[in-house]
Amino acid sequence: MKYVFIIAGVLLIPLxxxxxxxxxxxxxxxxxxxxxxxxxxxxxxxxxxxxxxxxIFFKEDWIPPFxxxxxxxxxxxxxxxxxxxxxxxxxxxxxxLVLDSNIGILFFLGNSSLGVYSIVLGGWASNSKYSxxxxxxxSAQMLTYEVFMGLSLVGVVMxxxxxSLREIVEAQQGGWFFIPQFVAFLVFFIAGIAETHRTPFDIxxxxxxxxxxxxxxxxxxxxxxxxxxxYLGVTLISSLIVTLFFGGWLGxxxxxxxxxxxxxxxxxxCLFILIRASLPRPRYDQLMELGWKVLLPIVLLxxxxxxxxLIYNSSL
Amino acid sequence: MISILRSIWFTFLHAFHKRExxxxxxxxxxxxxxxxxxxILSRDPDGKERCVACNLCAAACPVxxxxxxxANDYNERRYPLFFRxxxxxxxxxxxxxxxxxxxxxxxxxxxxxxxxxxxxxxxxKENLLISGEGKYHGYNFYKVAxxxxxxxGIGKGENEEPPVDLKDLIH
Amino acid sequence: MNTIFxxxxxxxxxxxxxxxxNRNAIHALLFLIISLLSVSVVFYIIGAPLIAALExxxxxxxxxxxxxxxxxxxxxxxEEETEKxxxxxxxxxxxxxxxxxLLGIFIYVSREFKFENTSADIIDPRHVGISLFTTYLxxxxxxxxxxxxxxxxxxxxxxxxxxxxxxxxxxxPSDIKGNMQK
Numbered sequence: 001m002k003y004v005f006i007i008a009g010v011l012l013i014p015l016x017x018x019x020x021x022x023x024x025x026x027x028x029x030x031x032x033x034x035x036x037x038x039x040x041x042x043x044x045x046x047x048x049x050x051x052x053x054x055x056i057f058f059k060e061d062w063i064p065p066f067x068x069x070x071x072x073x074x075x076x077x078x079x080x081x082x083x084x085x086x087x088x089x090x091x092x093x094x095x096x097l098v099l100d101s102n103i104g105i106l107f108f109l110g111n112s113s114l115g116v117y118s119i120v121l122g123g124w125a126s127n128s129k130y131s132x133x134x135x136x137x138x139s140a141q142m143l144t145y146e147v148f149m150g151l152s153l154v155g156v157v158m159x160x161x162x163x164s165l166r167e168i169v170e171a172q173q174g175g176w177f178f179i180p181q182f183v184a185f186l187v188f189f190i191a192g193i194a195e196t197h198r199t200p201f202d203i204x205x206x207x208x209x210x211x212x213x214x215x216x217x218x219x220x221x222x223x224x225x226x227x228x229x230x231y232l233g234v235t236l237i238s239s240l241i242v243t244l245f246f247g248g249w250l251g252x253x254x255x256x257x258x259x260x261x262x263x264x265x266x267x268x269x270c271l272f273i274l275i276r277a278s279l280p281r282p283r284y285d286q287l288m289e290l291g292w293k294v295l296l297p298i299v300l301l302x303x304x305x306x307x308x309x310l311i312y313n314s315s316l
Numbered sequence: 317m318i319s320i321l322r323s324i325w326f327t328f329l330h331a332f333h334k335r336e337x338x339x340x341x342x343x344x345x346x347x348x349x350x351x352x353x354x355x356i357l358s359r360d361p362d363g364k365e366r367c368v369a370c371n372l373c374a375a376a377c378p379v380x381x382x383x384x385x386x387a388n389d390y391n392e393r394r395y396p397l398f399f400r401x402x403x404x405x406x407x408x409x410x411x412x413x414x415x416x417x418x419x420x421x422x423x424x425x426x427x428x429x430x431x432x433x434x435x436x437x438x439x440x441k442e443n444l445l446i447s448g449e450g451k452y453h454g455y456n457f458y459k460v461a462x463x464x465x466x467x468x469g470i471g472k473g474e475n476e477e478p479p480v481d482l483k484d485l486i487h
Numbered sequence: 488m489n490t491i492f493x494x495x496x497x498x499x500x501x502x503x504x505x506x507x508x509n510r511n512a513i514h515a516l517l518f519l520i521i522s523l524l525s526v527s528v529v530f531y532i533i534g535a536p537l538i539a540a541l542e543x544x545x546x547x548x549x550x551x552x553x554x555x556x557x558x559x560x561x562x563x564x565x566e567e568e569t570e571k572x573x574x575x576x577x578x579x580x581x582x583x584x585x586x587x588x589l590l591g592i593f594i595y596v597s598r599e600f601k602f603e604n605t606s607a608d609i610i611d612p613r614h615v616g617i618s619l620f621t622t623y624l625x626x627x628x629x630x631x632x633x634x635x636x637x638x639x640x641x642x643x644x645x646x647x648x649x650x651x652x653x654x655x656x657x658x659x660p661s662d663i664k665g666n667m668q669k
Contacts, residue, residue: 032327034336071513102611106540113548117520120552124513124559132559139556143549150544163612278327279320 003098010098014087017269018231023049025231025273032277056227061220068125075122076218076225082115083232090239091166093249093257104165105157108240109150112195115233116142119197119204122226123214134213137284138197138204144291145194145201151299152187155306156244169248178245183302185245187295192241194287196233198272200279201287238268349451351425352410355401357441358422358450365445366420366457369396373412373421381405382412393458399444403429404437418457422450492532499525512558516551523547534609 023038023046030037038045063069089104091097101107116139123135157163159180160171168177178185194201205213215226242248242264251260282290338345347353360366369386387397412421431437449455460476470479499522506518527542619627 031331034330034333036335036337068513071517101536103536103540106537106544106612110540110543110548113544113552116548116552117555120555120559121513121517124555136556136559139552143552146549274324274328278324 006096007098009096010087010090010092011084013092014084014232014235015228017235018228019049019053021231021234021269022052022227024269025276028270028273029277032274053224056224057221059220061222064126064128064217066127067217068127071121071125072217073222075118075125076222076229077118078121079115079118079229080225080232082111082118083229083236086111086236087239089165090236090243091169091248092261094166094170096258097166100164100166103163105153105163105168109146109153112149113142113146115195116146118226118229119214122218126214126217128217130210130212130216131214134204134206134210134216138214141194141197141201141204141287144288145191148187148291148295148299149191149195151296151303152184152191153244154303155181155184158303158306158310165243165248169243169250172247172250176245176247176250181245181302181306183298185241187299187302188244189241190295192237193272193275194291196230196237198230198234199276200281203281203284203287206281234269234272235265238272239265241268347425347427349425351427352408352413352423354426354429355403355406355408355412355421355423355439355444356446356450357399357420357444358446358448358452360456360458361449361454362456363447365395366418367396367399368418368420368457369394369399370417372415372417376411376415378409378411379405379407396441399441401439401444402437403439404434419450419452419455422452424450492529495525495528495532498522499529513555516555516558520547520551523551536609537612537615538610 026048027037027039027045038048041047041051063072086108088098089101089107091100099107119138119142120135123131123133123138126132156168156177159177160168162168162171171177197204204210205215207213210216215223218226239261242261246264249257249261251257251263358366367384369384371384371386374380374382374384381402382400383402384399385397386394389395408423410423413423416422429437502518502522502525506515506522509515509518523542523546527539527547530536530542531539
């Protein structure tokens with residue numbers, strides 16, 4: 001029975017956070033741009049989320065006649081499913097987690113690489129040139145950045161000596177991993193922005209060139225799923241950063257562990273939004289160059305040095 | 317790298333800046349007196365219509381939103397039988413005000429004229445006519461006009477010299 | 488556990504058949520992905536979680552994306568005519584015979600050698616890593632050299648061409664001069 005509650009909680013908490021992020025992002029962007037943001041519906045505009053959800057539910061759910069219907073309907077579902085599945089391995093606290101797997105990190109990487117399909121297939125099934133261009137960009141970008149995402153985690157795995165996210169957090173009791181693994185943290189953060197294709201790496205949906213990229217033809221709740229999926233992705237990457245580099249639920253004992261986890265996650269979500277507010281979008285080839293010519297050597301060096309230090313320490 | 321961090325930091329500092337938002341419906345913005353907003357028709361100090369139905373405003377209007385029909389009253393003065401402005405077309409350029417020889421048509425600082433029904437955007441003369449003199453006080457076209465229109469003889473107006481007697485060569 | 492195994496195995500077989508017979512290239516690839524995913528579930532059940540995860544990450548997540556990418560770029564959609572030409576008995580009879588021979592060998596081998604220990608102990612990532620870098624070290628090194636060769640080859644093919652600034656600004660090669668003198 002407790003297990004069912006945990007599963008329900010793990011499903012509901014990220015969805016609630018993601019829906020709330022619609023409001024948080026608009027308010028924070030406004031804050032950084034000297035505006036107020038949505039402040040009319042309810043206190044501080046909090047009910048704006050509800051209004052948005054009602055609006056998006058009652059919009060016409062239109063499938064273009066030229067689209068490949070089955071794939072078109074399936075694509076947004078894949079996105080939500082893969083991201084929500086990944087939350088199963090994230091330890092909110094040491095006993096509030098669904099699956100304590102010994103392949104936890106690999107489970108996340110596998111799901112995130114499956115998440116590419118929703119964008120690729122969504123763009124392809126829309127059968128429109130903007131969507132196709134967007135999904136081509138997305139597939140190349142996400143394949144590239146998955147490589148560094150995986151490689152940047154190798155250092156953490158070596159230090160924690162486990163793939164299980166719970167054990168990684170417990171290994172950080174002596175000190176959070178972002179100090180010894182600072183380079184890996186930076187690379188993971190950049191790759192995380194690229195994986196969730198948020199600004200500045202939102203070239204798959206660059207609205208100046210591609211209308212809305214891969215989801216140009218989507219409307220109604222299908223668009224809503226892409227929309228919420230983006231925020232779910234932000235929540236996921238933030239909570240993973242916290243788990244892998246910032247000690248997860250660990251923190252001074254005067255507050256409950258779950259609070260520390262959500263506090264740190266919230267901080268990184270706000271950082272995502274701050275970066276969106278500040279940085280312009282790079283060109284496509286600049287993005288690829290940054291990936292293969294800068295991040296890949298850095299990450300490989302990081303693995304080499306981490307391994308050398310670990311072997312040196314264990315031989316002492 | 318440094319410049320990226322720097323720009324992120326400066327964006328963050330904007331969180332503590334003064335807000336640029338104007339809370340419009342609650343806080344009305346300041347409109348200068350010569351703001352070009354809603355168009356009105358004014359009256360002269362005697363309370364009569366200033367408009368002489370010369371059609372210059374309708375001719376000057378670049379979007380043809382003004383329509384009027386001239387008529388003569390008992391004094392043989394021209395006045396508009398109807399005067400209609402279609403505000404769904406009007407671009408508030410103010411050309412009509414500049415074209416008007418009698419200061420009758422004026423643009424005033426008011427822009428809150430939204431309607432749910434497009435037909436309600438067409439203003440008739442009774443909607444346009446105000447009871448005051450608008451921006452130009454004390455101006456009465458017929459007091460300064462050179463022609464004899466029953467209210468004043470020739471040469472009897474303000475700042476007007478008596479007419480030259482063409483048959484007298486002594487001048 | 489057995490029912491899960493049989494269900495996923497059935498899904499794998501059905502989706503593989505769909506992948507072969509489907510005329511739409513993208514749909515066929517999607518069925519292939521489903522097949523790969525169910526095979527990874529089978530791997531997980533029989534106690535190889537690392538292989539299951541790698542199956543999803545490498546095959547379903549990376550290689551199939553590249554397949555779909557290429558199919559998308561070439562815009563192979565509903566080319567039913569060529570598919571019909573290719574699916575004549577003349578084309579598939581030889582592969583079917585070879586596959587039947589393989590199936591016969593497989594059945595013979597599985598009946599001859601009884602594997603009792605089907606629910607083997609779980610092989611966790613640590614075991615895989617240790618055996619990769621001790622027992623199979625030479626194979627790993629050879630694979631690494633092969634991949635390096637691939638990278639060098641890709642770099643050679645993808646090397647940017649020399650930029651030609653203007654045809655009058657290029658220094659004339661000597662053989663052209665020689666031709667001129669003739």
